[in-house]
Amino acid sequence: MSGPAILSITEAARLIAARALSPVELLQDCLARIDAVDGVLNSFVTVTRDRAIAEAKAAEVAIMRDGPSSPMHGIPFSLKDIFSTKGIRTTAQSKLLADYVPTEDCDAQQRLSQAGGVLLGKTATWEFAHGGPSWDVLFPPARNPWNTDHHPAGSSSGSAASVAAGLCPATMGSDTGGSIRAPAAACGIAGIKATYGRVSRRGVLPNCFSHDHAGPLAWTVEDLAILLGITAGWDRLDPACARLPVPDYRAALTGSVAGLTVGVPYRWIEEDLPASPETRANLDSALAVFRDLGVTIRPVTLPPMQQYEDAKKVIAVAELFSIHEKNLRTRPELFGASLRYRIIAGSLVRAEDYIQAMRLRSELAMAMQAVFADVDLMMLPTAEPAGRLEPVPPEFLFTKRSYQTAFNVGGNPALSICSGFAENGLPFSLQIVGRLFDEATVLRAGDAYEKATPWRDRRPDLVRKEAA
Amino acid sequence: MPSTPPTPDEMTVLARHADLNLPDYVQADLISAWQHVGPMIARIRRGRAYGDEPAHVFCPVAFDRKA
Numbered sequence: 104m105s106g107p108a109i110l111s112i113t114e115a116a117r118l119i120a121a122r123a124l125s126p127v128e129l130l131q132d133c134l135a136r137i138d139a140v141d142g143v144l145n146s147f148v149t150v151t152r153d154r155a156i157a158e159a160k161a162a163e164v165a166i167m168r169d170g171p172s173s174p175m176h177g178i179p180f181s182l183k184d185i186f187s188t189k190g191i192r193t194t195a196q197s198k199l200l201a202d203y204v205p206t207e208d209c210d211a212q213q214r215l216s217q218a219g220g221v222l223l224g225k226t227a228t229w230e231f232a233h234g235g236p237s238w239d240v241l242f243p244p245a246r247n248p249w250n251t252d253h254h255p256a257g258s259s260s261g262s263a264a265s266v267a268a269g270l271c272p273a274t275m276g277s278d279t280g281g282s283i284r285a286p287a288a289a290c291g292i293a294g295i296k297a298t299y300g301r302v303s304r305r306g307v308l309p310n311c312f313s314h315d316h317a318g319p320l321a322w323t324v325e326d327l328a329i330l331l332g333i334t335a336g337w338d339r340l341d342p343a344c345a346r347l348p349v350p351d352y353r354a355a356l357t358g359s360v361a362g363l364t365v366g367v368p369y370r371w372i373e374e375d376l377p378a379s380p381e382t383r384a385n386l387d388s389a390l391a392v393f394r395d396l397g398v399t400i401r402p403v404t405l406p407p408m409q410q411y412e413d414a415k416k417v418i419a420v421a422e423l424f425s426i427h428e429k430n431l432r433t434r435p436e437l438f439g440a441s442l443r444y445r446i447i448a449g450s451l452v453r454a455e456d457y458i459q460a461m462r463l464r465s466e467l468a469m470a471m472q473a474v475f476a477d478v479d480l481m482m483l484p485t486a487e488p489a490g491r492l493e494p495v496p497p498e499f500l501f502t503k504r505s506y507q508t509a510f511n512v513g514g515n516p517a518l519s520i521c522s523g524f525a526e527n528g529l530p531f532s533l534q535i536v537g538r539l540f541d542e543a544t545v546l547r548a549g550d551a552y553e554k555a556t557p558w559r560d561r562r563p564d565l566v567r568k569e570a571a
Numbered sequence: 572m573p574s575t576p577p578t579p580d581e582m583t584v585l586a587r588h589a590d591l592n593l594p595d596y597v598q599a600d601l602i603s604a605w606q607h608v609g610p611m612i613a614r615i616r617r618g619r620a621y622g623d624e625p626a627h628v629f630c631p632v633a634f635d636r637k638a
Contacts, residue, residue, distance in 0.1 A: 342633035413611045435597050447597055448604035450589050456612045461625030463615050501607035
């Protein structure tokens with residue numbers, strides 16, 4: 104794999120600023136790669152080709168005249184297809200929204216466009232960012248570029264797959280129980296769910312209001328710092344949005360993590376959701392890298408993982424039903440079976456049950472913040488390497504546990520980065536969790552790890568499939 | 572929550588009380604899904620102190636669109 108499409112945002116921005124790379128040339132390479140491989144990956148559901156060419160040409164003129172206005176000037180990006188885009192179909196992968204064309208842009212599109220980004224298209228998701236993978240919805244599920252027989256996790260599936268495959272260097276996803284971090288982990292890229300309220304969700308179709316986060320995915324942590332710096336910040340039209348200043352995340356990437364203390368919730372990865380021996384060994388290797396960088400590692404204890412799962416899922420199905428109940432009553436056949444199963448489960452949740460789950464959430468969130476009195480960060484795997492892409496029973500959402508969901512309950516910033524590769528070539532992942540609104544330290548640690556390890560030198564080998 | 576799961580007939584009654592008139596295949600989903608959601612609800616602790624606030628405390632400033 105070669106060509107400008109596989110450049111990171113940072114690399115492409117540097118070349119564009121030096122007039123050594125044209126935004127049009129970069130875009131054309133992205134479009135060529137989409138044409139070459141996305142018939143297999145299914146990562147894009149809409150490619151905004153003509154609009155993107157016009158935006159790239161305009162960026163080129165402006166940059167030649169005045170220089171780039173931001174590191175995203177002239178850089179292609181995509182949006183998960185639950186992000187509303189004015190005049191561009193926004194489907195949520197659902198037959199219910201097959202013809203839905205929003206009349207307003209979401210906050211992320213407004214900010215990225217203002218920064219000079221070039222909208223390349225909309226990416227595949229699980230239906231309404233919740234039910235999947237599904238074969239009975241508007242589009243087929245995305246596939247993992249490291250092995251297209253495997254899944255890219257969900258629900259920001261197409262976003263992660265497209266970045267890993269070098270189709271587009273920047274994308275926005277959403278995360279209600281792990282939907283940025285799990286796809287980033289499966290596809291060997293970086294993705295961050297910032298603190299709840301850090302990034303506006305305005306114009307993003309809801310999944311579970313009280314746990315929904317929007318956030319970026321990209322090839323490197325430095326790229327995430329660029330994207331988060333643009334998309335974070337107060338939005339008066341999102342009632343959950345925090346009115347706090349946004350730090351210069353890129354400036355925070357000093358490369359130094361010496362003196363930090365990292366907590367590891369060993370009980371979670373040994374008892375609550377035992378990691379496979381390979382994943383545990385990978386975590387230990389990653390922690391050894393941090394030790395060598397001057398970090399102190401110590402165990403921490405959180406409440407049982409099941410409590411976080413119970414609180415989140417009871418809240419989630421109740422909110423999900425409230426969002427979809429009209430369509431469920433009047434045209435249930437238009438939902439995919441997986442999402443429909445999960446929505447209907449919320450129909451019998453009583454107000455008392457919902458409020459008791461919300462009271463439990465308060466207790467669990469406070470317990471999580473208490474841990475950060477003694478440590479700067481927590482680290483644990485994001486997920487096991489991705490398995491095969493195949494239907495899963497609809498009840499799987501209710502029976503599974505994950506390393507990700509608890510941090511939606513707590514609201515803490517959580518980053519997933521690539522931490523190596525399994526014997527079958529699928530990526531391992533490391534999750535780095537921080538104090539509320541301390542994304543800067545989370546990103547600093549992730550960036551230091553990336554620069555101390557060789558994992559960013561490897562890309563998925565799609566050459567054979569392209570030639571096939 | 573009751574300690575024994577509701578029967579399919581009881582689920583039909585519950586669905587009717589929730590104003591749901593579901594086709595058979597969705598009713599079957601409801602019966603199946605509730606076997607998982609019911610126990611989750613049952614595991615959530617009750618009997619809290621009067622002042623234990625839920626996590627959705629209302630913040631009026633957040634809804635001042637002129638702010």
